[in-house]
Structure formats: C-alpha cells, structure tokens
Amino acid sequence: MVMVESIATTSLLGHRPLCGRFSARDVSCKQKSLSNFLSPFKEFIGKTIVVPPSPRLRVERLVNSSIKALAMELTKEVYAYEGKAPRNWNYLLDTSVERKPCLWSPENRADNPSLHNPLLRQERMGCGWLGALFEWEGVIIEDNPQLEKQAWLALAEEEGKSPPPAFILRRIEGMKNEQAISEVLCWSRDPAQLRRMAARREEVYQALQGGIYRLRDGSQEFLNALTRYKIPMALVSTRPRKVLETAIRAIGMEGFFSVIVAAEDVYRGKPDPEMFVYAAQLLKFIPERCIVFGNSNQTVEAAHDAWMKCVTIASKHPVYELGAADLVVNHLDELSIVDLKNLADIESAEFGSREPEPELEIEEEESRPSTSIAIDDIFW
Numbered sequence: 001m002v003m004v005e006s007i008a009t010t011s012l013l014g015h016r017p018l019c020g021r022f023s024a025r026d027v028s029c030k031q032k033s034l035s036n037f038l039s040p041f042k043e044f045i046g047k048t049i050v051v052p053p054s055p056r057l058r059v060e061r062l063v064n065s066s067i068k069a070l071a072m073e074l075t076k077e078v079y080a081y082e083g084k085a086p087r088n089w090n091y092l093l094d095t096s097v098e099r100k101p102c103l104w105s106p107e108n109r110a111d112n113p114s115l116h117n118p119l120l121r122q123e124r125m126g127c128g129w130l131g132a133l134f135e136w137e138g139v140i141i142e143d144n145p146q147l148e149k150q151a152w153l154a155l156a157e158e159e160g161k162s163p164p165p166a167f168i169l170r171r172i173e174g175m176k177n178e179q180a181i182s183e184v185l186c187w188s189r190d191p192a193q194l195r196r197m198a199a200r201r202e203e204v205y206q207a208l209q210g211g212i213y214r215l216r217d218g219s220q221e222f223l224n225a226l227t228r229y230k231i232p233m234a235l236v237s238t239r240p241r242k243v244l245e246t247a248i249r250a251i252g253m254e255g256f257f258s259v260i261v262a263a264e265d266v267y268r269g270k271p272d273p274e275m276f277v278y279a280a281q282l283l284k285f286i287p288e289r290c291i292v293f294g295n296s297n298q299t300v301e302a303a304h305d306a307w308m309k310c311v312t313i314a315s316k317h318p319v320y321e322l323g324a325a326d327l328v329v330n331h332l333d334e335l336s337i338v339d340l341k342n343l344a345d346i347e348s349a350e351f352g353s354r355e356p357e358p359e360l361e362i363e364e365e366e367s368r369p370s371t372s373i374a375i376d377d378i379f380w
C-alpha cells in the first residue's frame with residue numbers, strides 16, 4: 001500500500017500525460033472519492049457489528065474492504081468505458097454519467113508496468129527517466145564563431161566559389177558540412193565531391209582552431225550534478241567523432257556521456273531533428289523525456305521537431321535572440337535538477353497533438369519585387 005501510494009505521488013510530481021485529457025485535478029478527485037467512500041463504511045461497521053473484532057483485525061478489514069470497494073468502482077468505470085459489462089453487472093453501471101475515455105487508467109509514458117518492479121518503476125518516474133542531450137561547442141566548451149566563418153571563406157577560395165554572405169553563413173549554422181554545401185551553398189550535388197569538400201572544410205577549421213579547448217564556466221559543475229542524480233547524458237554534435245573524442249580527453253571529461261552522436265552518424269544536422277531523435281533512441285528514452293542543451297535557434301527548432309524541450313545557453317547569441325527556447329541561461333550551473341523535472345513536465349501546446357500539421361496553402365505567384373537583403377546582411 002505504501003509502495004502504491006508512493007508511486008502515485010511520484011507520478012503526479014514527475015509526469016503529466018501529454019494527451020492533455022487528464023490533469024492533476026482529475027487525480028485528486030479520484031483520491032477524494034476513495035476517502036468519501038470510507039466514511040459511510042465506518043458508520044455501517046459501527047451499527048452492525050455485535051462483537052467488536054480486535055483493532056488490528058478491524059484495520060485489516062477496513063483496508064481489505066476499501067480495496068475491494070475501490071476495485072469495484074474502477075471495474076465499473078472500465079466496463080462502462082469499454083461497454084462490455086457482464087449481463088448480471090448492470091446494477092453497477094451508472095449509465096446517466098457520460099464516460100470520458102482516458103479518465104481511468106491515464107497513460108503514464110514514464111511508467112512501464114511490465115517491469116514488475118515497483119522500485120524500478122518509481123525511479124523511472126523520478127529522475128531515472130530524464131535524459132540530457134548536450135551540444136558540444138558553445139554549451140560544454142567555449143566556441144569561436146569567427147573561426148567558423150574563416151573556415152568557410154577559406155574553402156570558398158580554394159574551390160573558386162564566391163565568399164558566402166553573412167545571411168548564408170547564418171543559415172548553415174548547425175548543419176553538417178555536406179548538408180550546407182549541397183543544400184544552401186549549392187556548390188555540388190555529387191556525393192564524392194560533397195565528402196571531399198566537407199572533409200577539407202573540417203581540416204581547415206581544425207587547423208585554425210589549433211586543438212585548444214576551454215570549458216565554459218559552470219559546465220563541469222552541472223554535469224557533476226546530473227551524474228549524482230544518475231541522469232544519462234548524450235553528446236550530440238556536428239563535429240566528427242574523432243574530433244569529439246580527442247576534445248573530451250583534452251579537457252578530462254571522459255565517462256560523462258553514455259552516448260555520442262557525431263556528424264558521421266546522421267544524414268543531416270540541425271535544424272533537422274535527426275541527431276536528437278537518434279540520441280534518444282540510443283539512450284532508450286522516448287523523446288518527450290529528453291532535454292536538449294544547445295546554443296542556437298537551429299537547435300531549438302531541431303529539439304522541438306523531435307518533441308524535446310530545449311534549454312539554450314546564451315554564448316554566441318544574446319538572450320533576446322533565443323526567445324523560442326523553453327529556457328535560456330548564460331551558464332549551465334544556473335539550472336537545478338528541479339528546473340529540469342519541471343521543464344520535462346510542462347505540456348507544451350505544440351506537443352499537444354501528434355496529428356500531422358495541415359498542409360500549407362501554396363500562395364499564388366504575384367508580381368512582387370525580388371527579395372531585398374539588408375546591406376549589413378551581406379557584409380560582416
């Protein structure tokens with residue numbers, strides 16, 4: 001009984017179903033109806049029992065009877081909802097009450113009754129079922145936006161292409177090199193050429209970067225806290241795996257990440273959700289229980305498209321540019337574990353329905369002036 005109560009309490013604190021049809025208020029009503037049920041029952045005992053049983057026996061009877069009564073009540077609801085009560089159970093069904101699907105047995109995505117282990121189930125509904133997906137640059141370590149630009153400009157020169165303007169560089173932020181070259185810069189569509197240019201661009205960047213890594217203030221402390229609470233962590237970055245592994249060793253952060261998703265593991269980087277969805281799969285978590293930590297709006301878009309919450313770190317972008325994030329901080333150690341649990345529990349309107357988005361209407365072609373680009377968009 002104690003275990004059942006504690007699971008129920010944890011599930012209330014630690015999870016709210018995403019279907020949006022069951023709220024905390026519904027649960028408290030259910031709890032009230034049990035205590036309402038107990039009071040007439042006590043009176044009944046007082047009037048009819050001639051030889052009072054021992055106090056222990058009385059308590060046991062009360063508990064057993066209330067469990068039976070609750071079971072009967074719940075059975076009524078199930079049968080009423082499923083519409084398949086046995087014929088001689090008709091007297092149990094109050095047909096005047098409109099039954100709402102989902103009122104009974106709300107889906108708790110954090111729970112897994114097939115585990116047959118109350119402690120494991122309880123842990124899953126607490127912190128034990130919260131996954132943290134971290135970008136690398138600008139989140140765990142300091143990044144250097146100038147080097148990104150310089151690497152693209154150097155590659156453009158080597159390839160005999162015109163230097164990409166600032167608004168194009170902003171669009172490719174967070175993408176994989178191949179994706180940026182084929183889909184935005186439009187330098188080639190040939191897979192072999194894409195691979196060659198992408199590898200060269202990474203080589204130039206690494207040469208400029210020089211293998212010097214600097215931890216962002218507060219990252220280590222935050223990762224230590226998550227480790228203490230046994231929250232699994234994934235590193236998700238558009239850098240190649242080898243670069244990430246070298247960098248992790250260089251700053252002594254081995255052992256923190258149970259999963260690493262690197263550039264070569266996916267077809268597309270941000271704003272595509274692929275990297276985060278894959279990381280959640282590797283952590284064996286459903287996306288709704290994962291929180292992404294990034295530093296750009298492309299990350300926010302990717303996380304939300306993956307049905308994940310997103311905390312952004314105002315490293316290269318100021319706070320006011322990161323308004324779409326669920327939470328914006330300057331450094332990771334501003335966050336507490338409770339912040340993360342609360343964030344995981346917020347039911348975002350955009351996550352309310354998994355129905356496909358309606359197709360956008362195609363606008364009629366109008367004679368419009370060609371898109372104008374502000375001068376400061378072109379020059380940096």
Ligand SMILES: Nc1c(NC[C@H](O)[C@H](O)[C@H](O)COP(=O)(O)O)[nH]c(=O)[nH]c1=O
Pocket residue numbers: 135136137138143144145146148149169170172173174175236237238239316
């Ligand atoms: N293209 C510009 C970028 N790109 C940023 C990188 O895509 C990304 O940050 C890097 O690959 C590391 O990955 P992650 O953050 O660990 O996922 N950044 C700029 O500042 N400016 C650009 O023009």
Ligand SMILES: [Mg+2]
Pocket residue numbers: 135136137138139294295296
């Ligand atoms: Mg980043």
